[in-house]
Amino acid sequence: MPLPTLWLSLLLVPVLVAAPASAETYESEQARFRTVVLTDGLAHPWGLAFLADGGILISERPGRLRVLRDGNLSAPIEGVPEVVDRGQGGMLDVAVGPDHGETGWIYIALSGPGEGGIGTQIWRGRLDGGRWIDGEKLFEMQRTSRSGFHFGSRIAFDPDGRLYFSIGDRGEMRRAQVVGDEAGRIHRIEADGSVPPDNPFLDDPQAMPSAFTRGNRNPQGMAAHPETGEIWIHEHGPRGGDEINIVRAGENYGWPEVTHGIDYSGAVISERERAPGFADPLYVWDPSIAPSGMAFYTGAAFPEWQGDLFVGALKFRLLVRLELDGERVVGEERMLERELGRIRAVEQGPDGLLYLLTDARNGLLVRLEPVE
Ligand SMILES: [Ca+2]
8 A cells, every 4th residue: 555545544544433423314204304422332221311400311221320411421320229130120210300400309210129029119319429319219119020021110290290100010911900009000109209199099998099090011101291291101012002192090091901912922912902991092003113212392403393202112223203183193204213223212302402312232322403
């Protein structure tokens, strides 16, 4: 190789390496955007939340919390609650409380050790530099099990500041219909962990006071509607039965009595797709996309996307944009298919941009930015 050419290639190599790995530009139905990788090196990241000081709090399923601030990913936060990293369990969703700017409270959902197995726990605490302080366990599942399946564990707040969280059926479908069980439903508590006086099952001495619904299989997406304030979820169905539902007090979402899906073995779970007494889903994915993460878009950066619902997909490795007309889904666009990987979380940032986490041993935090 002539010397000038060698020099040229040596000069070019660092330039190519330094370019963001996937600052790719995409054309979608209603917007041009690029994906910018803000950080890699995240071990199976699961949830993210935007802190008042500008940092981005990220959970890693094996049991860590980190903060991305000014482009730098922190060391793991010290002193976080113990988790059991098994199967789908570990350090799961994170959220900031409604008064986070004044109080600093952050909320986490995790699968923790309990008597006889693993159970969902909801905690709140504060960050002091690189430490977790003032930790309070707000909820602890009593009926633990050794299963590594179906923890649910998304967190969302409604406009009244009440905290909703999901627990999946833990791989035992019947639990979703058992009164008094904690699995297979959405729960609602106050931000301090107490039970709201108007929770729907308080008159039933057998029911869990925090229970708000039942018949949910494994909800891993949850967000408050920006106009109605209602909590929307999606849930992993069996084969061919992922659902979107609106969380309403005391409602039974049917699992496994009614479902649009069949078992992964091909066996029929229920002959019925609907029945009296069970809420119909707003929307069903068949085949299943394995949805995770959910955000309503309200930002100014993508005017055409305002009012749309974004959902990540694990199995199909894509981002779904749903157009809504009230409570009806009137359009679905699939974006970024196989471009980034399994999408675990979707959130809108305070800057009006969309943020995604990819579920991988070397997971990414990615931001979607408009391109003229
Ligand atoms: Ca259902």
